[in-house]
Structures are given as C-alpha cells and as structure tokens.
Amino acid sequence: MTHAEQPDHITQALRLAESAMATTSPNPRVGCVLVSPLSGVIGQGHTQQAGGPHAEIMALRDAAAKGHATAGCTAYVTLEPCCHHGRTGPCCDALIAAGVKKVVASMADPNPLVAGQGFARLRAAGIEVEVGRGAAESRELNIGFFSRMIRKTPWVRMKVAASLDGQTALLNGQSQWITGEAARADGHAWRARSCAVLTGIGTVLADNPRLDVRLPDVMRQPHVVIIDSQLETPLDALILGADRPRLIYFAVQNDAKKQALEALGVTVIHLPGKTLTGQETAKVDLPAMLRDLALREVNELHIEAGNKLNGSWVREGLVDELLLYLAPKLLGTGQGMASFGPLHTLSEAPELVFLSSDMIGQDLRLRARFAGRDRF
Numbered sequence: 001m002t003h004a005e006q007p008d009h010i011t012q013a014l015r016l017a018e019s020a021m022a023t024t025s026p027n028p029r030v031g032c033v034l035v036s037p038l039s040g041v042i043g044q045g046h047t048q049q050a051g052g053p054h055a056e057i058m059a060l061r062d063a064a065a066k067g068h069a070t071a072g073c074t075a076y077v078t079l080e081p082c083c084h085h086g087r088t089g090p091c092c093d094a095l096i097a098a099g100v101k102k103v104v105a106s107m108a109d110p111n112p113l114v115a116g117q118g119f120a121r122l123r124a125a126g127i128e129v130e131v132g133r134g135a136a137e138s139r140e141l142n143i144g145f146f147s148r149m150i151r152k153t154p155w156v157r158m159k160v161a162a163s164l165d166g167q168t169a170l171l172n173g174q175s176q177w178i179t180g181e182a183a184r185a186d187g188h189a190w191r192a193r194s195c196a197v198l199t200g201i202g203t204v205l206a207d208n209p210r211l212d213v214r215l216p217d218v219m220r221q222p223h224v225v226i227i228d229s230q231l232e233t234p235l236d237a238l239i240l241g242a243d244r245p246r247l248i249y250f251a252v253q254n255d256a257k258k259q260a261l262e263a264l265g266v267t268v269i270h271l272p273g274k275t276l277t278g279q280e281t282a283k284v285d286l287p288a289m290l291r292d293l294a295l296r297e298v299n300e301l302h303i304e305a306g307n308k309l310n311g312s313w314v315r316e317g318l319v320d321e322l323l324l325y326l327a328p329k330l331l332g333t334g335q336g337m338a339s340f341g342p343l344h345t346l347s348e349a350p351e352l353v354f355l356s357s358d359m360i361g362q363d364l365r366l367r368a369r370f371a372g373r374d375r376f
Contacts, residue, residue, distance in 0.1 A: 017138070070099055101128065107132070201228040240266060251272035
C-alpha cells in the first residue's frame with residue numbers, strides 16, 4: 001500500500017467516536033487510533049461511560065493487549081487529550097508515558113480545565129502536535145458538550161412527529177401512532193444520545209408516557225425532566241418509575257406534593273419566572289432551567305412535548321434544532337407542532353436551515369437548525 005493509499009486515521013477515529021454516541025454522556029464522544037510507522041494501526045478505542053477510560057487509554061490498552069510497543073507511534077484523536085484529574089487521570093500524561101511521538105487532534109477541548117493546556121503539556125514533553133483535521137465533524141458529534149462548555153446551556157433538540165399537513169394529534173388528543181414503527185425506533189436512538197428527555201405536565205397527564213429508550217443493549221437511560229408548574233404529576237406516573245435521574249421543575253409552591261415526590265427519589269426544583277417588577281409568575285423560568293440543567297452536566301436536551309409547551313420554547317428562542325418526522329397522511333383540523341404567535345409579519349417568523357432529509361420506513365425525517373444557533 002502506497003502512502004497515498006493509507007487510510008485516513010482521523011476519519012477512523014471519528015467513526016469510533018460516533019460509535020459511542022449513546023454511551024459517553026456527559027463526557028464528549030472521542031475516538032483514538034494509534035499508528036506505528038512500521039506496523040500501521042496498533043490500537044484503537046473510544047471513550048467509555050462516565051467514570052470509565054477515555055479514548056486514548058482504550059487505544060493504549062488495545063495496543064498492549066495485542067503485544068504492540070507504542071514508543072514512536074502517532075496518536076490520532078478527535079479531541080484534545082485531557083490534562084486534569086476528573087473521574088479519570090490525564091490522558092496526555094498517559095500518551096507521554098507511552099512514548100508517543102506525535103499527536104494529531106481534530107480540535108481543542110472547550111472545557112476550561114483543558115482548553116489548550118493538554119496540547120501545551122504534550123509539546124513541553126517533546127511531542128509534535130498537529131490540530132485541525134476533522135474539526136467540523138468532531139464538533140458536530142459533540143455539539144451538546146460544546147454548548148454546555150461555551151454557552152453554559154445544553155443543546156436543545158425538539159422532536160416532533162406529525163402528519164404531512166403538520167398535525168401532531170387530532171383535536172381530541174389522539175396521536176398514537178401517527179408515524180410508523182421504523183420512525184419510532186429512530187426516535188428512540190435520538191433519545192439514547194441525549195443526556196435528558198423533557199416533556200410537560202400536559203403530556204404526562206394525557207399520555208402517561210415512559211419516555212425511556214427501548215432499544216437492544218441500552219447501556220444508559222437519559223435523565224427525565226418534567227415541566228410541571230403546579231406539581232400535578234401523579235405519584236404513580238410511569239415516567240417516575242424508571243431507575244434513572246428524574247427532575248421536576250415547578251413554579252407554584254405545594255410543599256406536601258413536593259415532599260411526596262422527593263420521597264420517590266425525584267429531584268424537585270422550584271424555579272418560577274419573574275415579572276419585570278420581580279414578582280414570581282406561575283410558569284417555570286425556561287432559560288434559568290437550561291442553565292440549571294447545564295450545571296447538572298446535561299449536554300443534549302431532547303424535547304418531546306405538546307404544542308403548547310413546544311410553542312413556549314420556540315417563542316422564547318430557546319430551541320437549537322428540530323427533529324421532525326412527517327407521516328404520509330393528512331389529519332385536517334387537529335393540534336399543530338408548536339403553538340405561538342400570532343405573528344404580524346412574515347419577517348417575524350423564526351428561520352431554520354435544513355440539515356438533512358431521510359426516509360425512515362414510510363416516513364420522512366427532516367433535521368433543521370434554527371438559524372445562527374450553532375455560532376458559539
């Protein structure tokens with residue numbers, strides 16, 4: 001194989017990172033490939049579940065298990081090796097100890113605890129560092145992590161299943177099932193990659209959903225978040241039954257119900273909005289809630305709610321991305337995707353940019369990003 005035919009090792013590392021899409025939260029999805037000048041690829045790996053080894057450690061272990069020496073090799077990694085003690089030790093120290101000669105990284109880590117310091121430590125140890133290859137894809141794989149580190153809020157993705165004429169339910173509330181089985185399974189994969197799934201009390205009372213991930217070999221269930229201004233969530237609601245973090249944000253005090261929910265292990269957070277005069281409102285403060293979720297290490301927030309709550313998120317300009325499944329059917333008069341407005345001019349309409357369109361079974365999946373939301 002000539003040099004020109006050599007595989008793109010950064011692309012290989014990015015595929016490893018992508019394979020960890022539903023695993024690493026709240027850590028970033030990172031892949032690493034170790035390449036010897038004599039033997040080619042000698043080790044590879046991706047970041048494990050939180051508290052487990054990072055991609056570089058997994059690649060070093062893989063090389064050792066195969067009997068390969070790592071001295072003089074090049075490490076291709078999709079994010080700057082960490083240099084601080086968190087749940088695990090510094091990866092840059094492990095690469096230095098392994099005798100790695102060069103590190104090719106897609107981009108710097110936005111975490112203030114790293115932010116170039118990993119590269120500096122590698123260079124100080126005499127290791128050549130190259131940065132930039134695969135940067136756009138690495139950032140996209142970790143858009144939520146970058147959002148939390150830079151904006152101090154999660155990346156907000158709103159999932160909607162609707163008919164071709166934009167209805168998410170009949171007027172009587174019936175909505176199961178507008179889309180087909182393949183689209184519903186695909187929706188579970190998007191739940192799986194998120195740190196938290198959010199809904200409102202209206203959906204809890206109307207549908208009694210579980211909002212968990214029902215796919216084979218699920219290693220991690222996302223947190224569940226409920227916006228419930230007056231603490232009306234039934235104590236026997238299915239959404240409260242899962243063994244995973246459960247958070248309810250409310251606005252109107254109800255000490256007895258709060259204590260009952262906390263007795264079930266639910267985290268109940270009083271976060272009312274405020275008027276211009278400082279008076280508390282009967283609605284949850286959505287921007288403050290996003291900041292609170294970021295402090296709880298939520299990278300990607302996946303919304304599955306009704307048209308009223310969806311409308312509140314859109315009205316306040318807090319949605320980053322729309323994940324829309326359109327079924328090939330018409331419902332006529334029903335419940336729309338997001339109730340907000342009315343707008344007075346077309347120029348007031350939120351603008352989106354299409355990212356992709358794919359057939360999922362018999363349904364059409366559209367991904368669209370609200371204009372400018374990824375500029376951070």
